[in-house]
Amino acid sequence: MKKLLILLLLSINTLPYTIAQQTNSSRFSKIVIDPGHGGDKPGAKGKRSLEKDINLAVSLKLGELINNHLPGVKVVFTRTKDVDVDLINRSRLANREKADLFISIHCNAAPNRTAYGTETFVMGLAKSQANIEAAKKENADILTEANYAENYDGFDPNSPESNIFFALYQNAYLEQSLSLADKMQKHYTANTKLYDRGVKQAPYLVLYKTSVPAVLTEIGFISNEREEKYLNTEKGQYEIAASIFQAIFNYKNRIEGKRIATPSISELIPQKVIREEQERIKREEEERRIKEEQDRIAFEKQKEIEAQQQGKEAKEKDSIETEEETNGVVYRVQVFVDKAKLSKEDSRLKDLEDVWMYKDDKMWKYTTGNYNNFNQANEYRISLKDKGYKDAFVVIFHKNKRISLERAKELEKNNN
Ligand SMILES: [Zn+2]
Known part of the structure; x- marks a missing residue:
């Protein structure tokens, strides 16, 4: 059954x-x-x-x-x-x-x-x-x-x-x-x-x-x-x-x-396909990790550059304000301007006496000479023509700020 x-x-x-x-x-x-x-x-x-x-x-x-x-x-x-x-x-x-x-x-x-x-x-x-x-x-x-x-x-x-x-x-x-x-x-x-x-x-x-x-x-x-x-x-x-x-x-x-x-x-x-797939995943992870690391380094570097830039600008500002702080009126001769801040050892500056620079409207302006009256400064300007500075002109400063000739005369009158 x-x-x-x-x-x-x-x-x-x-x-x-x-x-x-x-x-x-x-x-x-x-x-x-x-x-x-x-x-x-x-x-x-x-x-x-x-x-x-x-x-x-x-x-x-x-x-x-x-x-x-x-x-x-x-x-x-x-x-x-x-x-x-x-x-x-x-x-x-x-x-x-x-x-x-x-x-x-x-x-x-x-x-x-x-x-x-x-x-x-x-x-x-x-x-x-x-x-x-x-x-x-x-x-x-x-x-x-x-x-x-x-x-x-x-x-x-x-x-x-x-x-x-x-x-x-x-x-x-x-x-x-x-x-x-x-x-x-x-x-x-x-x-x-x-x-x-x-x-x-x-x-x-x-x-x-x-x-x-x-x-x-x-x-x-x-x-x-x-x-x-x-x-x-x-x-x-x-x-x-x-x-x-x-x-x-x-x-x-x-x-x-x-x-x-x-x-x-x-x-x-096939084992080969499984292995290659695992390797592909590993490779993609590794590539992602490297990319993240590169991004991180680039970011840090950028931050560092910005910090340095800020420090440099602050220092420059300081040096302008502290350098030759004087109450008197100073006459100098401006010889050229440049986007870059040159070192005083720069070949363009080394034949000039009393080089002094100031920043104005994103440009560095280079002056030479340090006189307490216009006529001496103007004579010096004329002498610079032989050195090739044909477009040089007299610039006047009071407390390291540029002033006009009229303002200079006023200040001198008050001081005397
Ligand atoms: Zn189909």
């Missing part, structure tokens, strides 16, 4: 596999991987990358994982280079090869640049406007295909009723396709930080003409800056590829009625 029950349970358990057995042999032996877009059809555009390139990079990594970890499964690509392939030919390849699975890999994009996450589609009528729009965008590639109306049974991707066109469509592989899609979403969530937008149905033409179990997966938003960055890293691409691989591995187990343990993500991602 007990034995019978176990047998019964076992047969129930194997029920889903028989569906696959009707259409394929119970061995899962071939997969067609379809990197979306290519060539002059770039797909969605990010800030720094194109969808077609990410799709291809992830697809090739998925192929590599299958070759390394599922040696009995043959991988066929719809493209391995940056070339355009008509959607109809991608479907035809899967059908001709009698593949056990067809996986089309794409990146999402949305006008709202904060949209994020992964989603996987199976062929069917879209239940929401958003899903119709998503399919429309991917389907637009057929507009440049020759005979597209014929190839897609008169379908017009620009028609507002394009979704209704598929009302009579019967998805012979819906159950299997949904099962794989569901596994893919689960593994994305387990292996990456990407949000799970779920499994959906929409009329994707590349799935429409594919008569084997087929899914179209959107591995993240290229229009979202953070996700675009992630999708462009080796580690990110391997994490996505490994997630799809694990889903295929589970799916294959199910079809073949096996229970082989799924390789873990750390077994799948």
